[in-house]
Amino acid sequence: METSVEKLLANDPNPVLSVDTDGTVIYSNEASEPLLKEWGTKIGEKLPSSIGDLALKTISWNIPETKEVRVGKRVYLINFQPLPEEECVNIYGFDISDREVLKEKLWECEEKYRSIIETANEGVWITDTETVTTFVNQTMAEMLGYTMEEMIGKSALDFVDKDDMESSLIRIKSLQEGIKEKRYEMKFCYKDGSVVWSLVNSMPLINAEGKHIGNMSMHSDITQRKKAEEELKRISEMLKKRNQETIDERQRLYNVLDTLPAMIILLTSDYHIAFANCRFRKRFGDPGGRYCYEYYFGFTQPCEFCESHKVLETGQPHHWKVSGPDGSYYDAYNLPFTDIDGSLMILEMDIDVTEQKKAEERLQESENRYRNIVETANEGISIIDAEERITFINKQIEDMLGYSSEELVGRPMWDFLSDESKAIIKQAFKKGRENINESLEVKFIRKDGSLLWTHTNAKSIFDKGGKFLGILNLHTDITKRKEVEEALRNFEIARKKEIHHRIKNNLQVISSLLDLQAEKFRNRKNINESEVLEAFKESQDRVISMALIHEELYRGEELDKLNFSLYIKELANALFLTYRLGNADVSLSMDLEENILLDMDTAVPLGIIVNELVSNSLKYAFSDRDKGKIQIKFHKDGDQIKFHKDGDQIKFHKDKNGEHKNIIEKSKSKDYKSTSFILTVSDNGVGISENLDIEELDSLGLQLVTFLVDQLDGELELKKSNGTEFIIRFTVVEKNNHALTSALHLIK
Numbered sequence: 001m002e003t004s005v006e007k008l009l010a011n012d013p014n015p016v017l018s019v020d021t022d023g024t025v026i027y028s029n030e031a032s033e034p035l036l037k038e039w040g041t042k043i044g045e046k047l048p049s050s051i052g053d054l055a056l057k058t059i060s061w062n063i064p065e066t067k068e069v070r071v072g073k074r075v076y077l078i079n080f081q082p083l084p085e086e087e088c089v090n091i092y093g094f095d096i097s098d099r100e101v102l103k104e105k106l107w108e109c110e111e112k113y114r115s116i117i118e119t120a121n122e123g124v125w126i127t128d129t130e131t132v133t134t135f136v137n138q139t140m141a142e143m144l145g146y147t148m149e150e151m152i153g154k155s156a157l158d159f160v161d162k163d164d165m166e167s168s169l170i171r172i173k174s175l176q177e178g179i180k181e182k183r184y185e186m187k188f189c190y191k192d193g194s195v196v197w198s199l200v201n202s203m204p205l206i207n208a209e210g211k212h213i214g215n216m217s218m219h220s221d222i223t224q225r226k227k228a229e230e231e232l233k234r235i236s237e238m239l240k241k242r243n244q245e246t247i248d249e250r251q252r253l254y255n256v257l258d259t260l261p262a263m264i265i266l267l268t269s270d271y272h273i274a275f276a277n278c279r280f281r282k283r284f285g286d287p288g289g290r291y292c293y294e295y296y297f298g299f300t301q302p303c304e305f306c307e308s309h310k311v312l313e314t315g316q317p318h319h320w321k322v323s324g325p326d327g328s329y330y331d332a333y334n335l336p337f338t339d340i341d342g343s344l345m346i347l348e349m350d351i352d353v354t355e356q357k358k359a360e361e362r363l364q365e366s367e368n369r370y371r372n373i374v375e376t377a378n379e380g381i382s383i384i385d386a387e388e389r390i391t392f393i394n395k396q397i398e399d400m401l402g403y404s405s406e407e408l409v410g411r412p413m414w415d416f417l418s419d420e421s422k423a424i425i426k427q428a429f430k431k432g433r434e435n436i437n438e439s440l441e442v443k444f445i446r447k448d449g450s451l452l453w454t455h456t457n458a459k460s461i462f463d464k465g466g467k468f469l470g471i472l473n474l475h476t477d478i479t480k481r482k483e484v485e486e487a488l489r490n491f492e493i494a495r496k497k498e499i500h501h502r503i504k505n506n507l508q509v510i511s512s513l514l515d516l517q518a519e520k521f522r523n524r525k526n527i528n529e530s531e532v533l534e535a536f537k538e539s540q541d542r543v544i545s546m547a548l549i550h551e552e553l554y555r556g557e558e559l560d561k562l563n564f565s566l567y568i569k570e571l572a573n574a575l576f577l578t579y580r581l582g583n584a585d586v587s588l589s590m591d592l593e594e595n596i597l598l599d600m601d602t603a604v605p606l607g608i609i610v611n612e613l614v615s616n617s618l619k620y621a622f623s624d625r626d627k628g629k630i631q632i633k634f635h636k637d638g639d640q641i642k643f644h645k646d647g648d649q650i651k652f653h654k655d656k657n658g659e660h661k662n663i664i665e666k667s668k669s670k671d672y673k674s675t676s677f678i679l680t681v682s683d684n685g686v687g688i689s690e691n692l693d694i695e696e697l698d699s700l701g702l703q704l705v706t707f708l709v710d711q712l713d714g715e716l717e718l719k720k721s722n723g724t725e726f727i728i729r730f731t732v733v734e735k736n737n738h739a740l741t742s743a744l745h746l747i748k
Helices: 004-011 030-039 049-061 099-118 138-144 162-176 223-241 247-259 278-284 292-297 310-314 354-363 395-401 419-433 479-519 529-555 564-578 600-620 700-711
Strands: 016-020 025-028 065-071 074-083 088-095 123-127 133-136 181-189 195-206 212-221 263-267 273-276 318-323 329-338 344-352 380-385 390-393 439-445 451-462 468-477 561-563 585-592 597-599 627-636 643-646 649-652 673-683 715-719 724-735 738-741
Touching: 016 030, 025 030, 030 065, 030 074, 030 088, 049 065, 049 074, 049 088, 123 138, 138 195, 138 212, 162 181, 162 195, 162 212, 195 223, 223 247, 223 329, 223 344, 263 278, 273 278, 310 318, 310 329, 310 344, 329 354, 380 395, 395 451, 395 468, 419 439, 419 451, 419 468, 451 479, 561 564, 564 585, 564 600, 564 627, 597 600, 600 627, 600 673, 600 700, 600 724, 700 715, 700 724
Parallel strands: 585 627
Antiparallel strands: 016 025, 016 088, 065 074, 074 088, 123 133, 123 212, 181 195, 195 212, 263 273, 263 344, 318 329, 329 344, 380 390, 380 468, 439 451, 451 468, 561 597, 627 673, 643 649, 673 724, 715 724, 724 738
C-alpha cells in the first residue's frame, strides 16, 4: 500500500526523481516521463553523463545544484537536492515556462536552504576570494565568542592562531586553485584569547563560468575532545611512571583519577572493570568488579562492536565512538596501561558527546572541521637575555623590522638599534638588571634601512633565586606618530614664517597709506591743525580695518582664510561707533551672504574699500538731514567666468553673444576656476553731483578706493540717483583648491 507521501509524489504535477550515488534512477513519478524520455533512460538505468555527473557532484559536495532542461517547447528547472543520509539525490523539476512561478519556487528553495544553514548546529563560514568573511551562521559566531556582525567583513585570517597561520595560507591557495580540502584540525582564537579547536571541512565555491568566487567551510567544535586527549596523554604518562610502585601508589593513582573531569575506567584483558572513577560511578553506579559487557548491557559475552582491546593488540592509543545502554553517545579514548604487577590493562576515558552526536544526526554531518586561531597581538614582543642577545620574537616583530626569526634570534640587540638609541637602551638595560623598568621611545633600523620608531615597555625577568635572566619587551609601532610630529614641527616653522610675511606686507600697506596721506599736504604752505588731525584719524580707521582682519582670523578656524561677511559686520559697527552724527538718526542695513571665505591678499584691500566708502557716507552724506540709511550688500555673482591659462597668459571664453561661457576649459598647462563677487555700498544721503567724474576726484579716500579696485582687477560702478551707490565687481581665482586673487577685468 502506498504511503501518503508516495501518493503525494505520484500525483505531483512536477517531475520528481530519485537517483542513487552511481547515477541510477531508483524512482520517478508520472510527471517525470517527459524528462526520462528526453534523457533516453528509465527506472533502473543510469542517467546520461551530462545529468548523472551533476548528480554525483551534488552528493559529493553536499551542495544543491540547478540546471535548465528543454523538452520540446517546455523548459524545466531541475533542482538537485543531496540526501547524504539516504545516499541518494532527489531531482525536482519545475516548469519554468512561466518565469514568475519559477522565481517563487526558487525563493522557497533558497529560504529552506538558508533556514538549514542558519539553524545548523555546525558552524558555517563563507569567505570571498580575499578571505574576507561574507557570511557566518549563529553557531559559528558563538563558537568564537563573537556576534555575526563582528565577524562579517573581517579577514578569516584575523581569527587564526599564529601556530596555524602558515598552514592556513597553504590551504587557502589550494582552495583558490579549486582543490577541495579534506577534513583537518585547526586552532582558532576565542574572543577572550583562549584556544578553540575545530574540525574543518573546506571547499572552493565555483560559479557557473568555472571561476573561483570564494570558499565555504563547516566547523565542529572539538576543543573538549582535544582537552580530553591532552588530559589523557597526561594521565598515561603519569601512569607509566607509577607502574613499578606499591599498592598504595595505585590507590593514590585512583585518587587522582577520581579528581579528573572525565569518566575513567581500568579494564583487565578479560574485560573485568578493575577501577571506575567517581564520575563514572556517579553516572552508572559501582561496577562491583563485573565484566564491562555485563555491567553495561547485561550481556553474557563480550560485545561484538567493542574496540577497547585493540590497544592490547597494537600497543597504540585508540579512539572510537560507542553508544551507551541509556542511548547516550561517548567518545572513548583507550590507552595501553601496565599495572604495578606487570599485567597489561586498558585505561579508558569516556566523554559524553550526546548533544554533539544529536546535532550531527540532525544535520547529517559526520565530519568535524578545524578552526583557525588568529595572532591577535598588534604589538611586537621580544625577549633579550642577560648577554644582550635576542632569544625570542613574535611574528609582528618580523613584520615590523623586515627580518625573519632566523635572522633575528641569537644576534645582539645592538645590531638593530640606531646610534642615538643605543645609549638610551644601554642605560635602560642597566636599570633592568636592578628590576627598574621604563617605557621608552626607541628608534630601530629596518632591514631595508628605513627607520622604525616604537614605544617600548620593558619587564625584567628573574629566576626563583633572583638571578637576572633578561628583559621582556612589548613594542608598539609609533613610526607614523613620529612622522606626524615631525610634520607638525615643520608646519609650525612655516606658520611662523607666514606670520612674519603677513606682518611685513601689512606694514608695507600702512606705509603706502601714510605716503598717500602725506601727498595731500605736500607743497602746501598753510595747513590747518584740524586737517592734520582728520588725516591721522582717517589713517587710524584704515589701520583698524586691517587689524580687524587679524582679529577675525584669530577667532576663526582657518589660518589663511577670513569669513568676510562676519568681518564686514564688525567693521561697519566699529565705524558707526567712531562717527557719531550728532542728532542724525542713521541706520545700517546689511545683506551679506554667509560663509564667504577670502584670502589675505583679497581681504585687506577689500576691507579698506569698505572702510573708505562707509566712513565717507557717515561723514558727508547726512550733514543736513535728520535721518538716513546706509546699506551694504555682499554676494557671490551668479555669472562666473571660466578660463584657462596657457603659460603666463590667461584666456577667457565667451559665447556668440559676447557673454561668458559657464564652463571650465582644459588646457595642456594649468586649469583655473573662478568665483565672482559683488560688493555694494550705498546711502540715501545728499549724493554726488551728476557732473562729477570719480576719476578726477581729489579726495584721498575715493582715490584709494579706485586704486584698490584696480589692484583687485575689479570694476567700480557709481550710481548717483537717490543718494550714492558704489558697486564693485571682482573675481577670485582658485587653482588646486588654493584661493588666488585673479588679475581679471569684467569683460563686456
